Amino acid sequence: MSNTSLTPGVVPGRLAAEAYARNFADAAPRLGRHEAMVAADRCYFCFDAPCTTACPTSIDIPLFIRQIATGTPDAAAKTIFAQNIMGGMCARVCPTETLCEEACVREAAEGKPVEIGRLQRYATDGLMAQAGHPFTRAAATGKSVAVVGAGPAGLACAHRLAMKGHAVQVYDARPKPGGLNEYGLATYKTADDFAQAEVDWLLRIGGITLHQGVSLGREVALADLRASHDAVFLGVGLAGVNGLRVPGEDLKNVRNAVDFIAELRQAGDYSSLPVGRDVVVIGGGMTAVDAAVQARLLGAETVTIVYRRGQEKMSASGYEQNHATSSGVRIICNAAPVALHGTGAVTEVEFAHTVDEPGGLRLTDQTFRLAADQVFKAIGQSLVGAPEGLALQAGKIVVDAAGRTTLPGIWAGGDCATGGEDLTVTAVAQGRDAAEDIHASIS
Amino acid sequence: MANLASTFIGIKSPNPFWLASAPPTDKAYNVERAFEAGWGGVVWKTLGLDGPPVVNVSGPRYGAIWGADRRLLGLNNIELITDRPLQVNLDEIKAVKRKWRDRALVISLMVPCDEESWKGILARIEDTEADGVELNFGCPHGMAERGMGSAVGQVPEYIEMVTRWVKQHSRMPCIVKLTPNISDIRKPAEAAKRGGADAVSLINTINSITSVNLDDFAPEPMIDGKGTHGGYCGPAVKPIALNMVAEIARHPATRGLPISGIGGVSTWRDAAEFMALGAGNVQVCTAVMTYGFKIVSEMISGLSDYMDRKGFASVDDLVGRAVPNVTDWQFLNLNYVTKAQIDQTSCIKCGRCHIACEDTSHQAIAVSPERVFTVKDEDCVACNLCVDVCPVENCITMVPLAKGSVDPRTGRRVGDYGNWTTHPNNPSVAAE
Numbered sequence: 032m033s034n035t036s037l038t039p040g041v042v043p044g045r046l047a048a049e050a051y052a053r054n055f056a057d058a059a060p061r062l063g064r065h066e067a068m069v070a071a072d073r074c075y076f077c078f079d080a081p082c083t084t085a086c087p088t089s090i091d092i093p094l095f096i097r098q099i100a101t102g103t104p105d106a107a108a109k110t111i112f113a114q115n116i117m118g119g120m121c122a123r124v125c126p127t128e129t130l131c132e133e134a135c136v137r138e139a140a141e142g143k144p145v146e147i148g149r150l151q152r153y154a155t156d157g158l159m160a161q162a163g164h165p166f167t168r169a170a171a172t173g174k175s176v177a178v179v180g181a182g183p184a185g186l187a188c189a190h191r192l193a194m195k196g197h198a199v200q201v202y203d204a205r206p207k208p209g210g211l212n213e214y215g216l217a218t219y220k221t222a223d224d225f226a227q228a229e230v231d232w233l234l235r236i237g238g239i240t241l242h243q244g245v246s247l248g249r250e251v252a253l254a255d256l257r258a259s260h261d262a263v264f265l266g267v268g269l270a271g272v273n274g275l276r277v278p279g280e281d282l283k284n285v286r287n288a289v290d291f292i293a294e295l296r297q298a299g300d301y302s303s304l305p306v307g308r309d310v311v312v313i314g315g316g317m318t319a320v321d322a323a324v325q326a327r328l329l330g331a332e333t334v335t336i337v338y339r340r341g342q343e344k345m346s347a348s349g350y351e352q353n354h355a356t357s358s359g360v361r362i363i364c365n366a367a368p369v370a371l372h373g374t375g376a377v378t379e380v381e382f383a384h385t386v387d388e389p390g391g392l393r394l395t396d397q398t399f400r401l402a403a404d405q406v407f408k409a410i411g412q413s414l415v416g417a418p419e420g421l422a423l424q425a426g427k428i429v430v431d432a433a434g435r436t437t438l439p440g441i442w443a444g445g446d447c448a449t450g451g452e453d454l455t456v457t458a459v460a461q462g463r464d465a466a467e468d469i470h471a472s473i474s
Numbered sequence: 475m476a477n478l479a480s481t482f483i484g485i486k487s488p489n490p491f492w493l494a495s496a497p498p499t500d501k502a503y504n505v506e507r508a509f510e511a512g513w514g515g516v517v518w519k520t521l522g523l524d525g526p527p528v529v530n531v532s533g534p535r536y537g538a539i540w541g542a543d544r545r546l547l548g549l550n551n552i553e554l555i556t557d558r559p560l561q562v563n564l565d566e567i568k569a570v571k572r573k574w575r576d577r578a579l580v581i582s583l584m585v586p587c588d589e590e591s592w593k594g595i596l597a598r599i600e601d602t603e604a605d606g607v608e609l610n611f612g613c614p615h616g617m618a619e620r621g622m623g624s625a626v627g628q629v630p631e632y633i634e635m636v637t638r639w640v641k642q643h644s645r646m647p648c649i650v651k652l653t654p655n656i657s658d659i660r661k662p663a664e665a666a667k668r669g670g671a672d673a674v675s676l677i678n679t680i681n682s683i684t685s686v687n688l689d690d691f692a693p694e695p696m697i698d699g700k701g702t703h704g705g706y707c708g709p710a711v712k713p714i715a716l717n718m719v720a721e722i723a724r725h726p727a728t729r730g731l732p733i734s735g736i737g738g739v740s741t742w743r744d745a746a747e748f749m750a751l752g753a754g755n756v757q758v759c760t761a762v763m764t765y766g767f768k769i770v771s772e773m774i775s776g777l778s779d780y781m782d783r784k785g786f787a788s789v790d791d792l793v794g795r796a797v798p799n800v801t802d803w804q805f806l807n808l809n810y811v812t813k814a815q816i817d818q819t820s821c822i823k824c825g826r827c828h829i830a831c832e833d834t835s836h837q838a839i840a841v842s843p844e845r846v847f848t849v850k851d852e853d854c855v856a857c858n859l860c861v862d863v864c865p866v867e868n869c870i871t872m873v874p875l876a877k878g879s880v881d882p883r884t885g886r887r888v889g890d891y892g893n894w895t896t897h898p899n900n901p902s903v904a905a906e
């Protein structure tokens with residue numbers, strides 16, 4: 032190990048081999064049987080359960096927890112998958128503290144919700160480790176549907192359509208399927224190549240053909256897809272990244288956080304990944320937190336998240352923020368970048384303190400500088416290359432509750448479409464619901 | 475998904491899960507909600523004579539026992555039979571049965587102990603198209619003082635007599651519901667069979683006082699300063715019910731008499747246990763009163779999974795499967811020797827096994843200065859107490875000694891099957 036956390040610049044190998052293994056191991060491993068039983072025992076089997084209402088895919092949480100409690104975790108898994116075919120990934124990555132667990136009546140009563148996410152993982156991991164698949168395809172209908180994007184929205188849509196007996200062709204620009212499950216989510220939430228394992232498991236339903244490396248607008252046009260299929264679903268996510276639009280953005284070692292994260296997810300060997308000594312992350316969402324925490328896990332000496340508004344407005348949950356700070360990340364709020372400095376490579380970022388006023392955010396003339404040999408931009412992603420003719424609103428494809436776009440025969444869901452938060456679980460819900468509507472309209 | 479369809483004394487239902495005669499089955503509103511949730515059948519809340527309906531207390535009807543996290547473990551009630559007019563019930567029963575042809579609907583009855591009363595009520599229910607009747611000889615409070623319910627159920631001759639009247643005056647299948655408030659459950663079951671019953675169902679509730687108010691000095695539930703004994707039910711009564719079901723299932727005089735198992739059934743597993751001990755189906759009351767009708771989803775998925783795992787084609791493959799293995803103490807193998815064994819990797823060193831054995835059993839668990847707990851085979855009598863008090867499941871297991879090996883406690887070799895009836899210490903053996 033030639034480098035340490037103190038080595039200046041952006042260099043690989045800051046840590047010992049064991050440290051990498053430890054840092055990127057499964058953050059919250061599967062509960063043991065006894066732990067699961069104790070956790071399940073706390074559920075009250077609520078009427079019209081608030082946790083279920085809070086789940087974007089409406090999983091019957093009291094039922095699946097009771098099934099765990101009565102010693103039938105496989106039945107619990109089926110209850111989960113019936114609503115959410117990516118229940119395995121969602122169990123790992125859902126911000127449960129703002130979804131089901133926030134709504135749990137025991138959160139209100141005791142500040143300690145039933146551990147729904149971990150119980151969900153307990154059940155789904157168990158069933159997914161077994162041979163076979165919990166669902167079977169209906170008889171082939173002879174209909175075919177094109178799904179663009181193999182992220183959670185596209186795959187959830189494809190699975191539901193395949194289950195109904197339709198033939199599904201999935202087109203995705205990237206080399207591997209999974210979307211941000213494969214290229215985005217934090218490494219320690221998706222250990223042991225779970226994203227690919229989940230895709231393989233999901234495809235066991237049959238009737239789905241993946242075409243990786245095929246981009247809509249490049250290798251294939253919407254008109255062709257419409258002509259050759261009975262329906263088209265767009266689940267292309269947000270492929271673009273918002274820029275800072277301040278001087279110095281082009282300096283070396285100033286990067287998009289999502290690219291850094293994608294690289295991490297694809298890295299076989301974490302010690303080969305270069306990371307700065309002093310890292311600054313600009314943004315306030317999950318991407319900012321994931322980039323910052325993982326920079327620390329790679330051995331960065333100081334990592335600072337700088338967010339332009341107040342802490343309460345950060346879209347990363349309180350839980351995520353705590354995770355960041357307990358990983359040694361400093362969070363500075365109410366400061367916006369005004370310039371990046373350096374010759375060739377970045378060395379400093381200059382910020383202005385801000386005031387959040389009714390009229391908007393105002394930069395004050397009080398500024399400060401942070402040393403930075405690496406800067407990650409995490410101020411949001413945007414939709415790029417949306418096919419022409421689709422109505423957009425605030426940068427997203429306009430859809431109705433059933434996922435219909437303004438063009439007949441075309442549905443959309445997930446991050447690229449309006450409605451709901453940009454979360455894995457929301458994408459799954461929208462993909463599934465669009466599939467139901469597609470099924471109803473082509474059958 | 476296994477086939478859960480059930481036929482009990484000719485009555486068909488899509489699954490063997492029925493609701494017991496109680497508040498959950500007191501009116502069409504509840505029963506239809508239950509059917510919508512997936513229950514296979516119901517026994518309608520007990521009907522009485524026409525005329526002014528019974529009157530319930532208007533204070534609390536229930537007492538309860540809870541676990542530490544307020545899980546309801548046992549419920550006690552002082553409710554009577556239906557307090558709604560007979561005709562209203564009959565009209566609703568008829569309408570519900572018409573609408574839900576595939577579900578079982580049995581009517582529970584309790585009228586005074588004379589032939590005219592029974593003949594009369596049977597005539598009244600004739601055209602409801604219900605699938606059968608259940609004779610409530612079990613209610614331990616309120617009705618018993620009026621010579622009905624468990625007052626009948628405690629006298630086998632009355633059971634036989636009333637059952638015979640019912641079979642004489644009605645073509646409906648007849649289930650006799652037994653009270654557990656009796657010393658030998660086989661006697662009323664035999665009487666029911668002699669009287670021509672198609673089946674027995676058990677248990678009804680157990681006489682009980684759940685708690686005493688230590689400020690007002692009265693039993694709970696307290697009605698204006700006084701309390702009375704009520705009927706106990708819920709998870710706490712399951713072991714008592716299981717034994718009574720097994721006793722009837724294996725008793726030569728009642729073997730083969732269909733049984734509907736009741737008492738503390740809350741999960742698929744409880745139901746499967748009752749069925750393995752000979753119950754053709756089960757009835758549930760307290761569990762739905764605690765959690766609502768939706769729990770049947772878990773019972774359906776759980777039993778189905780279990781049957782798939784076991785390769786059972788129908789519920790009949792399960793019914794009675796454990797009955798041949800229920801025996802009397804005297805036939806247990808006294809040459810079967812086991813020793814407790816502690817898995818040190820899962821032991822959390824709480825010491826509960828040690829103190830239980832040390833203070834109250836056979837001083838067979840040693841503790842080292844490093845808090846390592848080990849079983850002394852030479853002292854372990856294999857009572858199983860340590861297993862039951864250990865907080866870690868499967869940490870302590872009972873490991874059988876191989877045949878031919880020496881038991882370090884007795885110095886004797888483990889031999890072939892041998893029971894008390896032939897044991898040298900048995901005085902009646904020595905006498906021969």
Ligand SMILES: Cc1cc2nc3c(=O)[nH]c(=O)nc-3n(C[C@H](O)[C@H](O)[C@H](O)COP(=O)(O)OP(=O)(O)OC[C@H]3O[C@@H](n4cnc5c(N)ncnc54)[C@H](O)[C@@H]3O)c2cc1C
Nearest residue numbers: 180182183184204210211246247268445446453454455458
């Ligand atoms: C760093 C990061 C961390 C996150 N962490 C969490 C988290 O912990 N929990 C959580 O719930 N959510 C998290 N999210 C959000 C979550 O990942 C997304 O909401 C979710 O993946 C959206 O799913 P999707 O299917 O709509 O889009 P994506 O997952 O983005 O998938 C879109 C797919 O479409 C393909 N595609 C794009 N354009 C084209 C085209 N023109 N032609 C063909 N294919 C195309 C892409 O290759 C991709 O495979 C995170 C996001 C990021 C960026």
Ligand SMILES: Cc1cc2nc3c(=O)[nH]c(=O)nc-3n(C[C@H](O)[C@H](O)[C@H](O)COP(=O)(O)O)c2cc1C
Nearest residue numbers: 494495496520551610678707708737738758759760
């Ligand atoms: C409030 C209450 C009322 C009951 N009323 C009747 C009744 O009218 N007729 C009857 O046969 N059993 C009655 N029972 C007994 C139940 O049908 C059942 O036998 C008993 O509760 C045991 O089952 P469980 O442990 O599932 O509750 C009643 C039980 C309760 C709790």
Ligand code: SF4
Nearest residue numbers: 074075077082135136
């Ligand atoms: S809100 Fe909490 S206690 Fe109630 S059903 Fe959901 S997980 Fe269980």
Ligand code: SF4
Nearest residue numbers: 532533534535536763
């Ligand atoms: S359960 Fe309903 S009827 Fe009974 S006391 Fe409560 S509110 Fe009243």
Ligand code: SF4
Nearest residue numbers: 821822824825827864
């Ligand atoms: S009771 Fe169980 S966990 Fe506790 S010391 Fe004994 S063996 Fe170990």
